[in-house]
Amino acid sequence: MSLSAKDKKLVKDFWAKISPKAEEIGDETLSRMIVVYPQTKTYFSHWKDLSPGSPSVKAHGKKVMSGVSLAVKNIDDLLNGLLVLGELHAFTLRVDPANFKILFHNFLVVLANKFPNEFDPELHTAMDKFLAKVALALSDKYR
Numbered sequence: 099m100s101l102s103a104k105d106k107k108l109v110k111d112f113w114a115k116i117s118p119k120a121e122e123i124g125d126e127t128l129s130r131m132i133v134v135y136p137q138t139k140t141y142f143s144h145w146k147d148l149s150p151g152s153p154s155v156k157a158h159g160k161k162v163m164s165g166v167s168l169a170v171k172n173i174d175d176l177l178n179g180l181l182v183l184g185e186l187h188a189f190t191l192r193v194d195p196a197n198f199k200i201l202f203h204n205f206l207v208v209l210a211n212k213f214p215n216e217f218d219p220e221l222h223t224a225m226d227k228f229l230a231k232v233a234l235a236l237s238d239k240y241r
């Protein structure tokens with residue numbers, strides 16, 4: 099599975115278009131994830147309020163979206179581009195990589211809901227491939 103030049107262009111153009119709404123998208127993605135997959139809440143037990151749309155959820159959604167933005171910028175070399183973030187999640191935060199897929203699934207659902215006209219099967223495929231590669235790059239440091 100590799101990202102073609104066309105996939106990369108689809109991802110970059112779509113992100114350029116939607117990134118002004120990154121905070122909203124991040125909030126909805128994180129909010130949905132903790133409701134539908136409540137096991138993910140174990141990583142955030144230090145937050146004051148874990149309910150959907152809470153300030154902590156919003157702030158974290160913003161951080162995760164900044165990570166997505168970094169990934170789009172490094173789409174040609176995700177392994178190096180996401181090295182520091184991968185080390186943080188592997189060694190410091192110890193997030194089980196299975197959760198990356200869960201987060202991205204929720205991200206795709208939010209995108210499909212918010213941008214139904216743009217999110218056709220071709221863009222869906224390109225985003226899915228891109229996010230699978232991001233998850234792989236983030237998991238690279240685990241062993």
Ligand code: HNI
Binds near residue numbers: 165166183186201202
């Ligand atoms: Ni993640 C912190 C990006 C998935 C749990 N995470 C961050 C930060 C970024 C980030 C950026 C802030 C780093 C810093 O402060 O230097 N996280 C991403 C990206 C993904 C992701 C791009 C995409 C897959 N993180 C996940 C998942 C979980 C997760 C799936 C757990 C379910 N991340 C965390 C935790 C922190 C974190 C926990 C620390 C936040 C805090 O408030 O303690």
